[in-house]
Amino acid sequence: MKKYILKRVLTSIGTLLAIILVLFILMHLMPGSPFNDEKLSEDQRQVLYSKYGLDQPIVVQFGQYVVNMCKGDFGVSYNISKNTPISQLIQSRLPISIRIGFFAVLLGALVGLILGLIAALKKDTILDTICTIISVIGVSVPSYVFALGLSFTLGFKWKLFPMLYSTADELNSSVMPSIALSMFTMASIARFTRTEMIEVLGSEYMLLAESKGLSGRKLIFSHALRNALIPIITVLAPLIVDLMTGSLVVEKIFAIPGVGSLLVNAIQSNDYNVVIALSFIYSAMYIAIMLVVDILYGIIDPRIRLGKEGD
């Protein structure tokens, strides 16, 4: 077991390095440079390139970047906030994105679970269809329309929640963004719960449990739901990463100082270091969560032989 985990951690580090390399290459393929401004002359651009080491071969840049990264130095921003260290730029923004994402996951998973459960238990009835429609609507309306709708009704018309994110009132101003963000999770979880529950409810051990005389609630919660939950976690895991690393749309509409809008602005203004650092955080979180899920999986289900995966 220990050996397996060690091996996985090592390969994960390798994967991360590969991801950074891919990003480096992609960045260099990207047209334009951080310094393509109308008022900057060719000479000045050259000065800036050499100042930031962008005139060196990509391999050298990559090596340098990895070395600096190990020291905790992610470089500086070229455009979004000139010469600001990336760590300083992200430091205050990441927690905000993580918190809103966390609320959204919690809300989405909870509501999705309930909807999916109802749909599965009342399969092929009107209730099932209604639950399906509710959960599908969550993913049929683009989140920016949904977010603006929320802002317009709850914020503007009824004045229930602040329309603009405020660091002074974090709880209230997180409500609408979290709801807007949770829709996708809710829909995915609802659909997945439904499928899994139907499968579990149809299995033989449920029949056995039923014939043993177990009744309603106990049967569903302690036998069925628990078994259905395991695969749901695998679906939830990548969603968590997606949500916690911020969303452009929701951040734009509620004026949230998160990392999602930072990433998009950075891509569009060729702010290489910001893009690479944010992508790195995303990738690291993603790989870490997947690793945890895999290990947990191994613990619960001995049939999955960890040592020889895929065999």
Add this chain to the structure above:
Amino acid sequence: MKKRILAFVLAATMAVGMVGCGSKSADTAATTTEGGAATASASSDLNVMIETPVESLDPQQATDGTSFEVIADYTDGLMQMDSDGNPVNAIAESYEVSEDGLTYTFKLRQDAKWSNGTAVTAADFVFAWQRAVDPEVASEYSYMLSDIGQIVNAEAIIAGEKDKSELGVTAVDDYTLEVSLNVPVSYFLSLMYFPTFYPINEEFFTSCGDTFGTSPETTLSNGAFVLDSYEPAATAFHLTKNADYYDASRVQLSGLNYQVIQDSQTALMSYQNGDLDITLVNGDQVEQVSADPEFQTIGAGYLWYVSPNQKGVKELSNLNIRLALSNAINRDDVTSQLNDGSLPTYTAVPRDFSADFSADQEKFKSVCADDAEAAAKYWEEGLKELGTDSITLEMIVDDDDAPKKVATVLKSEWETTLPGLTVEIVTEPKKQRVQDMQEGNFELGLTRWGPDYDDPMTYLGMWVTDCANNYGLWTNSEYDSIIAECTTGDLCTELDARRTRLYDAEQIVMDEAVIFPIYTAANATLVKANVSGIDFHPVALNRVFKDTVKQ
């Protein structure tokens, strides 16, 4: 059993996650609450909406309008703008110009203090200006000192040929600053309110190391306000009135509360909710507010134009084709599509700019007008000369709201007026579009230019041979000589004659259809009725809040 372990592990992970988040957010709360958006309202803080975050608070590094506005909120230069945009004394108490117009001597006021208590001295200006031309700093606006300001040795220093200490600016004593120029520059004083020329206290700058301008602690104020909460690229930050400002009695506001809102509808709703005192309105929402007395349109000074690539594209090197394209546009349709108060423009210098240089919009109507018939005639002629009956052109456009609207209208009008023409629109992020244009890798490009100083030369200087911003790679020796005459030649001091010659230059640009001017941009703005005294300018500082009153 195994499942129970799983449940436990999961619960534990979640709990740890929550604690992690909790403590992290608590930290942020502690560091940022002072500057929260909602801290304002009751007092006479002005709540200001901006579209983009500040890019840099380093006066010599900043390039965008938002950064300039904020820097100018808390920093004064030698000069400031009066409500008409004329330069008036700020840190300078008085100034003298030598008879030949080559030396400016500024006497600084002695009561101006930095917010750490030290006096603002001539050395602070020298330090800042030397930074501006220092090749290591690579300031984007260094040409304000060289090409435009014509300060002695600036050009050589930027090119790395001389040391920055040789810049033609000296601190005669603590309160006397002497500047020497290569040639007389008629608008030199108006450069002094441009943030690139703002002072920096060297001692303070050195003590900040690399962190200068990244937090309230690493900025110094000598102006009307003091930055008291700020983070790099913050979406909300705050400035308070500077009690130690030498002109403190003039400032009525208790502070400025900036809020970055990228979504125009959120901005409008927040304004209507009372969270903002001044906001920009997107053209799509203008119908909602056009009847409102609080609504106004304010000229932004930007000229939007289409630049044809004359060197790389055979069809566009044909004058008739260019004239046809320029005349086939119905500029009223474009501005009514934008619906934000933008003005149709038929001159190479935008409207309402530099003592209304372009007041006569019909001056070039023989070559630039909304004239579909003339356009069709030029077109036919041009096609004949080229020996073809259809042309396909590609136009590159920024992927922002306004350029896309303009491009959509242009495409439609060009294709209906000029038979055989197909225009393909390619949207690109701005950096990429600028690179493509700089490298000549385009056919038609929709671009804009904002004035750097209050003189038509900020536009006309662009189309000289080899200028980096002469995207069309057009060259005309007569034009070059007029421009040279007006920048460094004999006409520098004879203002009336210079103006006439500039019109001659403009005439050449228009005759040759070097660019197709489209419109002068404006900002549709809402300002609360209880707020007065905001100065709006098309040049350098777009908004000044020193005289603003909020009742």
Add this chain to the structure above:
Amino acid sequence: MSDVATYIPTEDDFKLKNNTEELGLDSNFASQNFWKEVVIRFFNKRSAVIGLIMILLIIVFAIIGPGMNDYTYDGMIQEEKNLAPRVEWLSWLSFFNGSETMTTSVGDIQVNKYEEGGLTDTYYWFGSDIYGRDLWTRCWEGTRVSLIIAIAAALIDMIIGMSYGLISGFFGGKIDMVMQRILEICNGIPRLVIVTLLLLILKPGMLTIIFALLLTEWVGMSRIARAEMLKLKEQEFVLASRTLGAGSFFIIFKEVLPNIVGPVITQVMFSIPTAIFTEAFLSFVGLGIPVPKCSLGSLISDGYNSFTTHPYQIIPPIIIMALLMLSFNLLGDGLREAFDPKMKEM
């Protein structure tokens, strides 16, 4: 026992029999039975049938819709901007009589721009947009574009993802390890970054968007294919085929593939709406289909800007999109249950 002659194996006994015709008959019979059952199960599920009908209806409109009036998708009429929906025979309905209530900062006002502009004989069924283009035509044109993009992306990602997953799952060991790491790398980079970078590098247009969607979608498909493969490859029929000397690729594509058609089709049905949705997001970020062409996504993001001014501009594309998403999801659900024998027991 003793009277049974000892059988001496001949060479022929260990050859693949190559009797495709006979086998064909057999499998044909079996599959007919299977498919018939699938069809019956599918049509028994009402919601799935409704989904299918709605999809067909939307496809029909996407084909004939743009031709139903005289407007073109890119023809602008300056005088007829922002007109509210107006349908001749529905004008008794307040939504379709060409008037709209506009919320302005000085109070709500009721306007009918048709009457103000003297356009007595003009009818925009879904209204006109900010450029004076007919939204009806644009909506169906956009639906067409979105469907083409989504279906193309889903089909190609099915082929790529499926092959990748099947191969990875079948060979296992080192190959699987390497292939899964590559997958992890692809998945570890935020989608937004890959997609936007790609759209910046390549020239914007329909093919680029399809390619971008492809890049992010194939991972899910390959996962499913791999999981199914891991499940199936231990089964007896694979072993049997292998014993008979079938090659790896024969087993993968001829033996296993037909058995996972169900989950694969289901996944395709779910990845179509995802593709439509992702395209909508790209439009919002400004990386959608080039103007003046349109897709559902670009229509929604255009309408979004007028959401508080002229809400009717965003309603039609949103409804079409929601219906499409819902229908594909219902259809997918129906197919999954029709294909999965386990569901049958319920």
